[in-house]
Structure formats: C-alpha cells, structure tokens
Amino acid sequence: MTTLRAGWIITLRGLSHWARQPAVPIFGLLFSVMLLLVFGLLLGGAMEVPGDGDYLDYLLPGMLTLAMMFGVEATATAMTNDVKRGVTDRFRSMPISAAAVSLGRAGADMVNAVSELGTLVVVGLLIGWRIDASVGSAVLAVALLLALRFAMIWIGIFLGIAFRGGGTTSAVQVLVWPIGFLSAAVVPVETMPDWLGAISAWNPVSATATAVRELLGNPSGLSGGLLDDHAVLLAIGWPAVITAVFLPLSARAYRRLRH
Amino acid sequence: MNVSPVTPSLIAEGLCKRYGDVVALDGFDLAVPPGTVHGLLGPNGAGKSTAVKILTTLLDFDSGTARVAGHDVRGQARLVRRRIGLVGQEAAVDEILSGRQNLVMFGRLYGLGTADARSRADDLLASFDLAEAADRAVSTYSGGMRRRLDIAVGLVLTPSVLFLDEPTTGLDPRARNEVWQTVRQVAERGTTVLLTTQYLDEADQLASRITVLNQGRAVADDSPEALKRQIGGDRVTVTLPLRVPLGPTADALAAAVGVPGAVDPANHAVTFEAGAGVVVLAEVVRALDAAGVVPEDLVLRRPTLDEVFLTLTGPRQRAAAAPTTKEDAVR
Numbered sequence: 320m321t322t323l324r325a326g327w328i329i330t331l332r333g334l335s336h337w338a339r340q341p342a343v344p345i346f347g348l349l350f351s352v353m354l355l356l357v358f359g360l361l362l363g364g365a366m367e368v369p370g371d372g373d374y375l376d377y378l379l380p381g382m383l384t385l386a387m388m389f390g391v392e393a394t395a396t397a398m399t400n401d402v403k404r405g406v407t408d409r410f411r412s413m414p415i416s417a418a419a420v421s422l423g424r425a426g427a428d429m430v431n432a433v434s435e436l437g438t439l440v441v442v443g444l445l446i447g448w449r450i451d452a453s454v455g456s457a458v459l460a461v462a463l464l465l466a467l468r469f470a471m472i473w474i475g476i477f478l479g480i481a482f483r484g485g486g487t488t489s490a491v492q493v494l495v496w497p498i499g500f501l502s503a504a505v506v507p508v509e510t511m512p513d514w515l516g517a518i519s520a521w522n523p524v525s526a527t528a529t530a531v532r533e534l535l536g537n538p539s540g541l542s543g544g545l546l547d548d549h550a551v552l553l554a555i556g557w558p559a560v561i562t563a564v565f566l567p568l569s570a571r572a573y574r575r576l577r578h
Numbered sequence: 579m580n581v582s583p584v585t586p587s588l589i590a591e592g593l594c595k596r597y598g599d600v601v602a603l604d605g606f607d608l609a610v611p612p613g614t615v616h617g618l619l620g621p622n623g624a625g626k627s628t629a630v631k632i633l634t635t636l637l638d639f640d641s642g643t644a645r646v647a648g649h650d651v652r653g654q655a656r657l658v659r660r661r662i663g664l665v666g667q668e669a670a671v672d673e674i675l676s677g678r679q680n681l682v683m684f685g686r687l688y689g690l691g692t693a694d695a696r697s698r699a700d701d702l703l704a705s706f707d708l709a710e711a712a713d714r715a716v717s718t719y720s721g722g723m724r725r726r727l728d729i730a731v732g733l734v735l736t737p738s739v740l741f742l743d744e745p746t747t748g749l750d751p752r753a754r755n756e757v758w759q760t761v762r763q764v765a766e767r768g769t770t771v772l773l774t775t776q777y778l779d780e781a782d783q784l785a786s787r788i789t790v791l792n793q794g795r796a797v798a799d800d801s802p803e804a805l806k807r808q809i810g811g812d813r814v815t816v817t818l819p820l821r822v823p824l825g826p827t828a829d830a831l832a833a834a835v836g837v838p839g840a841v842d843p844a845n846h847a848v849t850f851e852a853g854a855g856v857v858v859l860a861e862v863v864r865a866l867d868a869a870g871v872v873p874e875d876l877v878l879r880r881p882t883l884d885e886v887f888l889t890l891t892g893p894r895q896r897a898a899a900a901p902t903t904k905e906d907a908v909r
C-alpha cells in the first residue's frame with residue numbers, strides 16, 4: 320500500500336463524513352458567509368480604505384483569507400475526534416504510514432477549502448465585489464489562498480493531537496480569533512494605531528490578503544512599505560515557513576502517541 | 579522436525595513499561611504457540627491493555643523484547659502490522675460512517691481492491707449479523723453491534739494473530755455468547771488469539787492456556803484445568819441467619835464436609851472450596867440438615883477473580899498486606 324493510495328482512501332473517508340453529515344460543512348460555509356455579510360453590509364459603511372477604494376472590494380480578499388485561516392479549527396477538531404475515538408489507534412495498528420493519515424486529512428480539508436472559496440466568491444460577486452485581473456493572476460491568488468490553508472493543516476494536526484485530552488476547539492479559537500483580526504484582513508493597517516499596525520503588517524494573514532488584493536485588482540489600503548512591496552513573496556514565504564515548522568512538529572506529535 | 583519446538587506466534591520477555599510513576603508492566607513474560615487461544619486474565623489496572631498495545635505496536639516500552647508473528651514489534655513494526663488484527667478495549671470504528679463503509683474503507687487500507695473490499699464487507703456483515711444495519715451510521719448501533727463491527731474490522735484480512743482486549747465487557751449474555759462463538763470460529767481457521775478478560779469463566783471457556791496478570795507481572799501461566807485445580811474449582815457459599823452463631827457452625831460444617839471453610843463475618847457466611855462441585859454441595863446440605871440449620875442462602879459458584887488472586891498470590895501475603903480482608907482461613 321503506497322502512502323498516496325492510503326492517503327486517498329482516508330481523504331475519501333473525510334468526504335464521506337460530509338456526505339453523511341452535510342450540516343457540518345454547510346454550517347461552516349454559512350458561518351463564513353455570515354461573517355462576510357456582517358462586515359460587508361453592516362459594518363462596511365463605516366469603514367474607510369486609505370487611498371481610494373471601495374471597502375467591499377478591500378474586504379473580500381480579506382474574508383477569503385480568514386476563511387482559510389479559520390479552517391485550522393476544522394482540522395484540529397477532526398484530528399482530536401479521531402484520536403479520542405480510537406480511529407487513530409486503528410490506523411496506527413494497520414500497515415499504512417503515518418504520512419498517509421495526515422495526507423488523507425489534508426486532502427479532505429483542501430477539498431473543503433476549495434468549496435468554501437467557491438461559495439464566498441459567488442456570494443461576494445452577488446453583493447457587488449468587483450475583480451479586475453487576468454486569468455493568470457486570479458489562479459495565482461487562489462493558489463496563495465490554498466497555500467495558507469495547507470499550512471494551517473499542519474498547525475491543526477499538531478494542535479488536534481496536543482489537545483486530544485479536550486479543549487481543542489477553545490484552544491484553537493483563542494489562538495485564531497486575535498491572530499485573524501489583528502491583521503489587514505478586515506481593517507486596513509494604516510488606520511490602526513502605529514504599534515498595532517506594525518504587528519498586523521507582519522501577520523501571515525495580512526500577507527495573503529494583501530497579495531490577493533493586488534492580484535485581483537482590489538485596493539490594498541497601503542501606500543508603500545514591505546507588505547505593500549513584497550506581498551506575493553510574503554504570501555508564498557509565510558505558508559512555506561509555517562509548513563516547514565509545523566509539518567515536522569505534527570509528525571513528531573503523531574509518533575509520540577507511542578509513548 | 580517434530581521434536582523441534584514450535585516458534586511461538588507471540589513472545590514477550592521481561593517487558594517493562596511505566597507511565598511516569600505508575601509501573602504498568604513489570605517484567606511481563608508471555609509465549610503463545612501458533613493457532614491457540616491464550617487468555618490474559620487480570621483485574622482493573624493489571625496491565626492487560628498495556629501489554630496488548632505494546633504487542634500491537636501502538637505503544638513503546640522501556641525494556642524487554644517482544645516478537646509477534648516472527649517479527650520484532652519495535653524494529654519491524656510495519657511487518658507486524660501486516661499480520662495482526664486488533665480489537666481494542668474501546669471500539670475503534672468510524673462513528674459517522676456506516677458499518678459497510680467502515681469495512682470497505684479498512685479493507686482497502688489493508689490493501690484489498692475496491693471490489694474485493696466490498697465483497698469481504700458483505701461476507702463479514704452477514705457472518706456478524708449486521709447485514710440489516712449495514713448502511714446505518716455506526717453511531718446508531720447498540721454496544722453489542724458496535725463490538726461485533728469492531729471485531730469484523732479486526733478480521734478483514736484474516737490476521738495470523740488477533741488481539742481482543744476485553745471483547746465482552748459491557749455486553750449482555752446473548753451478545754457475549756456471539757462473541758465467544760466468533761472467537762472459536764476464528765481460532766478454528768488457524769488464527770492465534772490473545773484475549774484479555776477480567777472473567778475467569780470467559781478465559782476458561784475460550785482459552786487453551788491462561789496467563790494471570792497482576793500488577794504488571796504474570797503470576798501464573800497454565801492450562802485452565804490446572805489453574806482451576808490450583809485454585810480449587812467451584813465454591814459453595816452458605817449464608818447463615820443472623821441468630822445462628824457463625825464460628826461454631828462454620829467449624830461444624832467444615833468438619834462434616836472435610837474441607838476448610840473461609841468465614842466472611844461481614845456477610846455472616848462461610849465459603850467452601852468445592853473441587854468436586856455438587857458433591858460438596860450435597861454434603862453441606864446434609865450437614866446443615868443434621869445441625870438443624872436452615873440457611874439464608876446457599877450457592878454453588880465459580881471462584882471470583884478476587885479468590886483467584888488470593889490463591890495465586892498466597893493468602894498469607896495477602897492477609898498480611900491487608901489485615902481487614904474479608905476472608906480468614908478456618909481450620
């Protein structure tokens with residue numbers, strides 16, 4: 320049994336979960352859509368984008384990015400459930416590699432991410448979001464978003480195993496909400512107090528959101544600076560760094576289930 | 579050829595495992611010849627699950643060696659996993675999927691093609707009486723159905739060694755009988771079975787050899803017959819009315835029956851070892867009759883696990899360690 324084949328079978332398992340319990344992915348989607356509507360329609364009127372630009376056009380790439388980042392919760396919860404309910408032990412007693420188990424999780428979560436992006440894009444276009452981009456840059460924008468989601472998978476697997484005793488969801492939320500909103504995702508950093516703006520500019524979420532804005536011809540709310548000048552590079556670099564750190568950590572946590 | 583000893587399917591030598599300060603296994607030894615059912619009998623916390631997890635490569639250990647189906651569990655874990663089936667103490671099936679989906683998924687992960695995995699699933703669903711519930715989510719299954727599915731998953735590949743960790747705990751008598759039946763069938767097809775249990779009766783029913791585990795050590799390793807002989811077979815317990823003096827009556831009964839009784843003042847009862855079962859029971863009845871005593875209660879029963887340990891670990895040591903123990907030997 321190759322790792323890829325086993326991974327694929329475990330991916331199919333994740334997809335069957337959603338087919339049997341569609342409420343889970345549907346409420347996940349509804350949550351993202353609700354967040355988009357709250358910020359876009361309710362709070363959007365009061366938001367100013369520095370320079371010239373429509374807030375909804377600014378917001379959409381930020382929302383897509385947040386959806387990718389919040390995905391870490393789904394990954395971590397699924398992982399914890401598998402460990403707690405003995406399914407992980409079952410996998411560990413079988414002749415398949417540890418990598419196959421993570422790969423299977425990653426496959427299912429990436430499929431979910433694509434469907435989430437698709438839904439948000441459609442809803443965004445319906446409420447007036449405008450894109451001005453070539454096909455090439457649009458594809459690159461999607462790839463960068465998925466790269467962030469991919470990086471979050473390894474954090475999710477790590478946290479899911481680390482918090483297998485309980486409290487995964489709360490632990491992830493405590494981490495994810497401040498990091499998600501202390502970024503350029505929904506609020507332009509140049510409208511923040513200086514020190515908050517400086518922190519936010521270094522947030523991986525800001526990198527992906529800004530890169531997607533630039534690629535899709537949406538306002539970035541920035542006038543120069545590292546983030547503005549190298550957004551795409553940062554949006555490639557951050558997920559790469561996160562993956563480089565958390566993929567080995569998650570593999571180690573999985574191996575340490577033996578102790 | 580036929581004088582060379584058979585290589586055991588399972589060997590553990592001096593296995594030690596501690597969790598922090600807790601010593602779970604303390605020099606555990608085990609040898610199980612191929613094609614036999616071996617019982618691992620022990621109370622809560624004896625280390626049964628720890629032993630099973632180590633032998634199924636789920637858990638690392640501090641010292642000792644273990645080989646399963648000819649492979650080292652530490653160095654050749656992948657090879658071991660190809661040859662084993664595991665039914666853990668907690669059911670380890672996917673709750674969201676249906677029974678059929680579970681069997682097909684695990685079958686494919688064991689390397690079966692999709693068509694083979696499907697037909698294997700059908701066979702197993704039929705033989706485990708799960709065909710009707712095959713397409714329902716496992717979360718709607720009863721405890722017994724879940725157990726059966728769990729065992730079916732462990733058998734997808736017809737493993738050479740099957741591990742069953744307390745497979746009947748929490749099952750009703752009917753479901754327990756079904757599991758016993760399954761274990762016998764599996765063993766008939768040549769699979770070596772290691773079965774852990776807290777019930778002497780269960781080990782006696784299924785196993786050709788029993789290892790008794792206490793505090794991480796094997797305190798006995800013998801055939802069920804030899805063990806039962808050692809611990810004295812069945813017990814007859816006489817509960818006396820409170821107005822009848824316990825001590826003198828117990829002495830009188832012991833003299834008449836010809837075996838020493840164990841007095842239990844808390845329950846106002848006396849217990850006799852009844853190697854020959856009904857014979858002793860009949861003698862107790864006659865002796866009671868002769869003494870003109872009508873008992874509150876009179877039962878013939880199998881030894882409890884407590885009594886097994888009392889015997890195997892030595893009553894004197896136990897009594898010294900726990901002076902308030904219920905049973906004090908009476909001569």
Ligand SMILES: Nc1ncnc2c1ncn2[C@@H]1O[C@H](COP(=O)(O)OP(=O)(O)OP(=O)(O)O)[C@@H](O)[C@H]1O
Pocket residue numbers: 597600601602620621622623624625626627628629667776
């Ligand atoms: N993960 C763990 N961390 C700390 N201690 C543990 C852990 N797992 C088991 N133990 C301890 O190790 C000892 C042996 O446990 P084990 O689960 O092997 O017993 P068991 O014979 O299977 O008991 P039971 O009949 O209750 O299932 C117990 O004292 C238990 O508390």
Ligand SMILES: [Mg+2]
Pocket residue numbers: 626627628667743744
């Ligand atoms: Mg146990």
